Ligand code: SF4
C-alpha cells in the first residue's frame with residue numbers, strides 16, 4: 001500500500017463545487033441481512049443503460065436459479081438471469097421508478113432455491129475472454145447508473161493507465177457500498193486485480209470520504225492485498241462520488257464534456273461492482289442478488305439486505321418489519337438523485353442501491369417561491385452551470401439559450417436544488433430542459 005494522500009484540492013487549493021449534506025448513515029455498521037427467496041420476483045428486461053434485454057422464456061417454463069430469462073439485445077445491453085427457481089407465470093409490462101416502462105419476467109417460486117447445474121467458473125485466458133465473461137455475468141454499474149460493465153471495460157489493452165475504485169458513497173442514507181466493501185473484501189480484491197491484470201492498467205487509486213470509518217477500514221484491507229494501491233481520502237462532500245468529480249479529486253484529471261473517463265486514461269469502477277465481479281469470477285454464478293439499503297423514517301427496521309434481484313419493494317419492506325407510517329415518498333436511490341416509485345409492487349433492479357421510505361418531515365417540503373437571483377445555485381454546481389438561467393430560457397422556449405447554458409453537461413446531482421432558498425426544483429427543471437432540447441433537435 002502506498003502512502004495515504006489527501007485529495008488534490010488540498011495540494012492545489014482547487015476543488016469542484018458541491019454541497020455539504022447531512023449524512024444520515026443509519027446502517028453503516030451493519031452486516032447485511034440475507035433475505036430468503038420471496039414468493040415471486042419480477043425481473044425487468046431494462047435494468048441497465050442501453051437496449052433492454054429480450055425475454056428468453058415463456059409462460060409455463062420452469063427455471064432454476066441462474067437460468068437465462070432475458071437475452072442481451074446487442075452489445076449495449078445486459079442479460080438477465082432467474083434469481084429464484086420456479087415457474088414463469090407472466091411476461092408483463094411493468095412501470096419502473098421514474099415512470100419508464102419495461103417488459104419483465106415474473107417467476108413464481110417453487111420454494112426450492114434450485115441452482116442451475118450448468119453454471120461454470122469462467123475460463124479466462126486474456127483480455128477478450130475476460131470481457132466476454134463480464135458480459136455473460138450480467139453485471140452492470142451497481143453504484144446506481146447501471147452502465148453495462150463489459151462495455152465500460154471493453155477498451156484497448158493498456159489504453160487506461162489508472163483504475164479509480166469508487167468508494168465515495170456520498171449520498172445521504174445509502175450504505176450498501178460500505179456494507180459490501182466490509183463484508184466482501186476478498187471478492188472486491190479479486191475484481192480489482194482482474195481488471196488491472198486483463199486490461200493492463202498499472203495504477204489503482206481507491207477514492208473514499210474521510211469520514212467513512214467503516215469504508216476506510218475495508219479500503220485499507222483491500223489496499224494491503226492489491227500491490228501499489230493508493231488510497232485517496234476525500235473531503236465529506238456531495239457529489240464526491242460523481243465520476244468526473246471523483247476523477248478530478250483523486251487523480252487530478254479533467255474529463256471534458258462530451259467525453260468519457262477513458263478519454264482521460266481512466267476507468268472508474270464502483271466498489272460493489274468490483275466485488276460482484278470478483279464473486280462471479282470465483283463462482284461462475286451470474287448476478288442474482290444485490291445489497292440494498294432500506295431506510296427512511298417510515299420503515300420499522302433500517303437495514304442493509306442482500307436480496308434477490310426482482311424482489312418487490314413490498315416484500316423487502318415486510319422483511320424489514322413493515323412500515324410504521326405511510327411514507328410521503330418512496331425512493332429508489334438517495335434523496336439527492338433517487339427516483340420516485342409510485343407502487344410497492346416495483347421490483348428491486350440490479351442497480352438499486354437503496355429503497356428509502358421518507359416521511360414528510362424528512363423531505364422538508366415547502367412550496368417554491370420566486371427566484372431572488374442570489375446565485376447560490378451557480379456557486380454550488382460542480383460544473384459551474386447556471387440552472388436559474390436555464391429555467392428562464394426554458395420558460396421562453398429559447399432552445400439556443402438553453403443549449404448555450406450547457407444543460408447537456410448537467411448530471412442532475414441536485415446540488416442546486418438543495419441550496420436554493422426559493423426551493424425551486426432546479427435539477428428537475430434541467431431534466432425537462434434536456435427533453436425540450438432533444439425534441440427541438442429531433443424536429444430539426
Ligand atoms: S443538477 Fe445540474 S445544474 Fe444543478 S448542480 Fe447538479 S450539475 Fe449543476
Ligand code: SF4
Nearest residue numbers: 371372374375377420
Ligand atoms: S439559488 Fe434559487 S433563488 Fe438563488 S439564483 Fe438560483 S434559482 Fe434563484
